[in-house]
Amino acid sequence: xxxxxxxxxxxxxxxxxxxxxxxxxxxxxxxxxxxxxxxxxxxxxxxxxxxxxxxxxxxxxxxxxxxxxxxxxxxxxxxxxxxxxxxxxxxxxxxxxxxxxxxxxxxxxxxxxxxxxxxxxxxxxxxxxxxxxxxxxxxxxxxxxxxxxxxxxxxxxxxxxxxxxxxxxxxxxxxxxxxxxxxxxxxxxxxxxxxxxxxxxxxxxxxxxxxxxxxxxxxxxxxxxxxxxxxxxxxxxxxxxxxxxxxxxxxx
Numbered sequence: 001x002x003x004x005x006x007x008x009x010x011x012x013x014x015x016x017x018x019x020x021x022x023x024x025x026x027x028x029x030x031x032x033x034x035x036x037x038x039x040x041x042x043x044x045x046x047x048x049x050x051x052x053x054x055x056x057x058x059x060x061x062x063x064x065x066x067x068x069x070x071x072x073x074x075x076x077x078x079x080x081x082x083x084x085x086x087x088x089x090x091x092x093x094x095x096x097x098x099x100x101x102x103x104x105x106x107x108x109x110x111x112x113x114x115x116x117x118x119x120x121x122x123x124x125x126x127x128x129x130x131x132x133x134x135x136x137x138x139x140x141x142x143x144x145x146x147x148x149x150x151x152x153x154x155x156x157x158x159x160x161x162x163x164x165x166x167x168x169x170x171x172x173x174x175x176x177x178x179x180x181x182x183x184x185x186x187x188x189x190x191x192x193x194x195x196x197x198x199x200x201x202x203x204x205x206x207x208x209x210x211x212x213x214x215x216x217x218x219x220x221x222x223x224x225x226x227x228x229x230x231x232x233x234x235x236x237x238x239x240x241x242x243x244x245x246x247x248x249x250x251x252x
Contacts, residue, residue, distance in 0.1 A: 020225050027229055031236050034199060038240065041195070042247060045188050049152070053181045055128055055138055056147045056154070057189070059249060060116035066109035067245055073102035074238040080214075081231045084224040089217055092227070096211040099234065103204045110197050114190065120145070122186035129179050137183065150174070192244050196237070203233050 048054075080095035117123075121139040128148070130137055138146050142157045149155060150170070156163040162170045162178075170178070210226050213219065219227055 023225060023229060027232060048184050051151060052184060053128060053178050054149045055183050055185045056149060057122060057185060058145060060113040062109045062113035062116055066106045069102050069106045070238050070241050073099050074235055077231050077234045081227055084219050084227050085221050087221045093214040096214050100207050100211055107197060110193055122183060124187055124190045126183050128181050128183050196241055196244060200237050203237060206230055
């Protein structure tokens with residue numbers, strides 16, 4: 001019994017196990033730094049929304065499609081990990097390839113989502129109102145496609161005038177401020193999605209090398225650290241996007 005315990009303990013400190021723990025530890029540190037980055041932007045988002053005019057937007061349809069795609073890609077990368085643990089290299093390569101294709105599709109639909117935002121007049125940098133024409137830069141029907149809030153109170157819009165829920169109209173000073181107000185809500189959507197896409201592209205680059213190596217038979221049930229690492233990171237990106245999507249959908 002003592003001999004078996006000693007062997008098991010020695011196995012925990014084998015070079016392979018130490019390498020795996022070190023690599024996963026570095027990955028978790030990187031994930032923690034990404035979480036802190038997005039947490040900071042979420043806090044800034046909430047603070048910015050509190051005291052300014054804010055455009056409540058409907059998220060583009062392309063973002064909904066990209067959400068379904070990244071959920072599916074999380075399943076395929078998990079299947080690749082399961083198959084490599086069974087030494088099924090053919091299926092491992094297949095599901096890594098599918099994950100790669102889905103990751104590229106997700107990126108494409110994010111790009112299409114930005115295009116839909118621009119079509120609706122929501123730019124990375126732009127005003128809410130046109131100061132010369134006294135109309136909206138944001139396109140669509142007020143109350144259906146978008147609304148405005150001020151100090152977290154949704155405004156009614158009637159015949160070119162804005163009113164609080166209690167019927168009180170905005171003051172002349174507030175109207176002047178509105179004409180100069182940037183569409184900060186739109187800017188945050190671009191920042192959130194671009195940052196997430198940047199981290200996903202980093203994962204895609206690593207995934208390309210992992211997938212090519214799998215076709216060369218580099219991974220086995222005993223040696224698949226890189227597949228484990230990309231699976232962890234990919235699941236994190238999936239969860240991060242879902243949280244961002246829900247945040248933008250309901251908090252935005």
